[in-house]
Amino acid sequence: MSTSTPKPQPEIRAAPRTWKSRGRLLGMPISVLAIWAALYIAASAVPALPVPGMAGMITINAIMTAISGMVLGPGAAIANAAGGIIAMILYPYGFSAGPLGFLTVTMGGLVAGLLFANKWVLAGILEILIIGSWFVNPQSWQTGMWLVPLPYSLIALLVIFIKPLRDWVRTSILTLHKVWLWPAVFLMCCVGHAGEFMMTNTMVNWMFNLSWQYWVPTLPYWIMVDTVIIVVSTFVGVGVLIGLRKARLPQYADWLEK
Amino acid sequence: MEPIIQFNSVTYSYPRTDVPAIRDISFEVDAGEFVALIGPTGAGKSTLCYCFNGSVPQLFSGAMTGTVEVAGCNTYQDEIPVLAQHVGLVVQNARTQLFNVTVLQEVGFGCENLGLPRNVILERVQAALAFVGLSGHEEREPSALSGGQQQRVAIACVLAMDPDVLVLDEPTSELDPIGSEQVMEVIARMNSELGKTIFLVTHDMEFVAKYATRTLVLSDHRLIKDGPPEEIFSNNALLDEARIRPPQVCEVSLGLRKRGYLIPHIPLTMNEAVSTIKGLNHA
Amino acid sequence: MIGISSGARRTPLNGLDGRTKLIALLTIFILALVFSSPYYILGLLALVLTTWAIARLPWKLIKDILKFFLIIAVIILVVQIFFYPGETNLFRLSGPIGFIGFSGYITLEGIMFGIAMVLRLVVIMIVAPLLVLTTPLPEFMLALVKLKVPYRFAFIMTTALSLLPSIQSHSAIIQQAQLCRGITDFETGRLLTKLRTTAGLLVPLILGTFRDSQTLDVAMSSRAFGAPVKRTFLLESHFCPTDYIILILAILFLLGGVALRVLGYGTL
Numbered sequence: 001m002s003t004s005t006p007k008p009q010p011e012i013r014a015a016p017r018t019w020k021s022r023g024r025l026l027g028m029p030i031s032v033l034a035i036w037a038a039l040y041i042a043a044s045a046v047p048a049l050p051v052p053g054m055a056g057m058i059t060i061n062a063i064m065t066a067i068s069g070m071v072l073g074p075g076a077a078i079a080n081a082a083g084g085i086i087a088m089i090l091y092p093y094g095f096s097a098g099p100l101g102f103l104t105v106t107m108g109g110l111v112a113g114l115l116f117a118n119k120w121v122l123a124g125i126l127e128i129l130i131i132g133s134w135f136v137n138p139q140s141w142q143t144g145m146w147l148v149p150l151p152y153s154l155i156a157l158l159v160i161f162i163k164p165l166r167d168w169v170r171t172s173i174l175t176l177h178k179v180w181l182w183p184a185v186f187l188m189c190c191v192g193h194a195g196e197f198m199m200t201n202t203m204v205n206w207m208f209n210l211s212w213q214y215w216v217p218t219l220p221y222w223i224m225v226d227t228v229i230i231v232v233s234t235f236v237g238v239g240v241l242i243g244l245r246k247a248r249l250p251q252y253a254d255w256l257e258k
Numbered sequence: 259m260e261p262i263i264q265f266n267s268v269t270y271s272y273p274r275t276d277v278p279a280i281r282d283i284s285f286e287v288d289a290g291e292f293v294a295l296i297g298p299t300g301a302g303k304s305t306l307c308y309c310f311n312g313s314v315p316q317l318f319s320g321a322m323t324g325t326v327e328v329a330g331c332n333t334y335q336d337e338i339p340v341l342a343q344h345v346g347l348v349v350q351n352a353r354t355q356l357f358n359v360t361v362l363q364e365v366g367f368g369c370e371n372l373g374l375p376r377n378v379i380l381e382r383v384q385a386a387l388a389f390v391g392l393s394g395h396e397e398r399e400p401s402a403l404s405g406g407q408q409q410r411v412a413i414a415c416v417l418a419m420d421p422d423v424l425v426l427d428e429p430t431s432e433l434d435p436i437g438s439e440q441v442m443e444v445i446a447r448m449n450s451e452l453g454k455t456i457f458l459v460t461h462d463m464e465f466v467a468k469y470a471t472r473t474l475v476l477s478d479h480r481l482i483k484d485g486p487p488e489e490i491f492s493n494n495a496l497l498d499e500a501r502i503r504p505p506q507v508c509e510v511s512l513g514l515r516k517r518g519y520l521i522p523h524i525p526l527t528m529n530e531a532v533s534t535i536k537g538l539n540h541a
Numbered sequence: 542m543i544g545i546s547s548g549a550r551r552t553p554l555n556g557l558d559g560r561t562k563l564i565a566l567l568t569i570f571i572l573a574l575v576f577s578s579p580y581y582i583l584g585l586l587a588l589v590l591t592t593w594a595i596a597r598l599p600w601k602l603i604k605d606i607l608k609f610f611l612i613i614a615v616i617i618l619v620v621q622i623f624f625y626p627g628e629t630n631l632f633r634l635s636g637p638i639g640f641i642g643f644s645g646y647i648t649l650e651g652i653m654f655g656i657a658m659v660l661r662l663v664v665i666m667i668v669a670p671l672l673v674l675t676t677p678l679p680e681f682m683l684a685l686v687k688l689k690v691p692y693r694f695a696f697i698m699t700t701a702l703s704l705l706p707s708i709q710s711h712s713a714i715i716q717q718a719q720l721c722r723g724i725t726d727f728e729t730g731r732l733l734t735k736l737r738t739t740a741g742l743l744v745p746l747i748l749g750t751f752r753d754s755q756t757l758d759v760a761m762s763s764r765a766f767g768a769p770v771k772r773t774f775l776l777e778s779h780f781c782p783t784d785y786i787i788l789i790l791a792i793l794f795l796l797g798g799v800a801l802r803v804l805g806y807g808t809l
Binding site: 006023025027030031032033034035038039040041042043045060063064071078079081082083085086087088099100124128142145206207208209210211212213214232235238239240243244247249 | 555566570574599606609613616617620621624625641642643654658661662665666668669673693694696697698700701702704705708709712725737739740743744746747748750751752753754755757761762767782
């Protein structure tokens with residue numbers, strides 16, 4: 001390659017762009033959101049784990065939801081919702097809550113996305129609302145029902161509200177720290193996944209009135225399923241984050257540099 | 259007459275890279291010209307295409323110096339939707355640039371965004387589809403079309419917005435010979451019948467030799483040559499430097515010249531080549 | 542599973558405005574949640590099935606959808622029959638089993654409530670396909686836009702759907718590549734291995750598809766996406782008399798249903 005550099009010239013700043021904001025939603029290019037939504041639909045076609053009782057199965061879109069916040073920020077909510085609406089019609093077996101199933105994946109993406117964009121107050125309010133809506137149902141005051149939201153929602157609350165932990169998670173992910181990236185992505189996946197599954201639990205509980213005799217005995221299984229999903233999501237999330245940074249997508253760069 | 263395209267020492271690097279994707283590019287194109295851009299993969303051809311409608315630098319952040327003016331618009335000052343009415347850009351991958359559910363919606367998409375009245379849009383869509391030879395396919399799904407048809411739909415999409423300049427980035431790279439031929443024929447007719455200025459990036463040297471009035475050669479992110487196709491294809495050193503394989507007719511003549519035959523003028527078409535070689539026999 | 546893509550089927554419901562169908566769907570969905578009496582929900586189910594018949598949709602589709610919900614239906618039924626706090630004891634099964642909260646009696650209310658919940662599940666699960674199979678996607682999108690859903694959101698939905706085939710072929714290519722390297726447990730293999738290979742498939746798929754976003758972005762903006770003018774829509778939709786009738790009926794149903802519920806009807 002030729003080594004001579006071009007003549008130095010003043011760099012010209014582009015005029016403000018009104019259309020650019022129109023091409024974006026919550027800071028993400030619409031093209032990226034559409035592509036995520038398409039991936040989301042594709043992932044909803046792949047069953048991963050059977051679910052005792054709950055409608056159908058858990059598909060690998062659970063992984064997509066868990067990592068969406070880190071990849072897209074708050075825009076994840078929009079991409080997940082758009083993908084979710086179509087996916088639940090094409091592949092209904094992955095959605096326990098029927099026509100409102102897309103709300104669950106929206107919530108997962110929204111809470112994690114807001115947290116990742118450092119809008120932790122909003123993320124916290126949403127997380128509390130999600131957990132709160134579980135306890136609003138009188139069913140949830142039966143024996144042992146308080147255990148259901150506990151495992152991962154508790155971690156989510158801790159990550160959202162403890163400042164040093166929150167900052168450490170965000171910086172480790174943003175700087176792609178060699179070692180701390182893994183636990184940080186794990187915690188972020190906990191937030192994303194907790195948002196989704198608590199919303200699902202709440203809605204299923206409201207719609208079908210399942211009592212503690214269903215929830216409590218199946219709890220160990222749920223914890224196992226959630227752990228598996230979060231662990232797999234961590235692997236996928238780390239791979240995707242590193243890969244995206246290496247790919248240097250020009251229109252995606254703005255978001256990463258923030 | 260004012261040239262319709264003016265590149266004035268344009269240098270651009272993508273965000274978070276130090277190496278410019280294109281360096282110090284300057285050239286001018288007059289209205290109605292048919293310009294072909296050739297060069298090896300990775301030379302920055304696609305990036306150069308993105309400069310025409312302001313995608314570089316408006317859509318992709320990164321550092322750009324120099325100016326680009328197309329049809330009286332400045333790609334810094336004028337926003338992409340404004341530029342889109344003057345420059346039609348067909349990107350390389352036909353499949354991702356078709357994202358509507360029917361061909362009708364696809365071709366009408368640009369005009370819909372411009373807020374044109376409905377009947378005007380329908381007229382333009384019909385005209386554009388007729389021009390690319392796809393009338394009657396309005397209700398089909400773009401993803402169900404063949405590669406060549408998809409590429410022609412992509413051309414119809416920008417044609418419907420009635421731009422002055424059409425920039426096409428390797429429109430035939432993924433097509434079979436028949437599909438390529440049909441697409442190239444449409445491109446040539448846009449130049450000859452509609453008088454559009456064409457800026458075409460391609461690896462199809464036969465086509466360059468056949469239709470282009472002018473050829474630019476991009477190598478290592480720089481413009482290394484600007485001239486008529488016959489001049490480019492008869493310059494052995496240049497072809498080697500830019501790793502370009504000339505059309506087979508030129509290759510034959512260049513080979514003959516290397517062996518000591520006197521060929522003053524390198525032929526570009528089969529007929530020319532036949533008469534040149536026949537001339538050799540007589541001599 | 543259910544092929545929607547662009548051209549849902551041509552059915553008698555195609556003539557209706559997308560908005561009408563969307564509102565009717567929401568009405569049925571809300572009413573299914575409002576009522577908890579099996580008779581009322583059975584009425585809703587009859588309404589949905591009649592519409593299904595009018596639309597001439599294949600019955601097999603209902604079977605296909607419900608197949609996935611068989612287990613939950615059984616569980617819902619069992620949980621309610623055994624544990625619903627009913628009063629009318631039908632027969633005694635055993636002594637009270639305190640630690641699982643079973644009274645020892647099977648109650649009428651428990652059975653009724655169990656049936657009601659299963660019927661609710663069925664209604665909820667088949668009502669959405671009913672809308673989508675009778676509404677081509679562009680019309681659905683237009684309906685959303687006319688109901689004040691932002692155009693950009695509707696755009697994301699249609700674009701996602703039209704990008705789906707290329708993503709699925711992309712994923713098939715990656716699977717082929719992984720098969721060549723001896724990774725064979727997409728279908729067979731234990732659960733954990735399966736998940737591991739899935740992860741190995743997702744990363745290249747996501748990254749590869751994200752690369753396309755650049756082309757998509759350029760293609761969208763080259764076609765004036767986001768131009769600061771009011772967008773035209775090629776598709777038009779107008780309410781026809783049937784639309785008004787259905788809309789009025791839907792609203793009456795909704796108000797009537799809620800009123801009944803407030804008055805104490807429609808529950809157990």
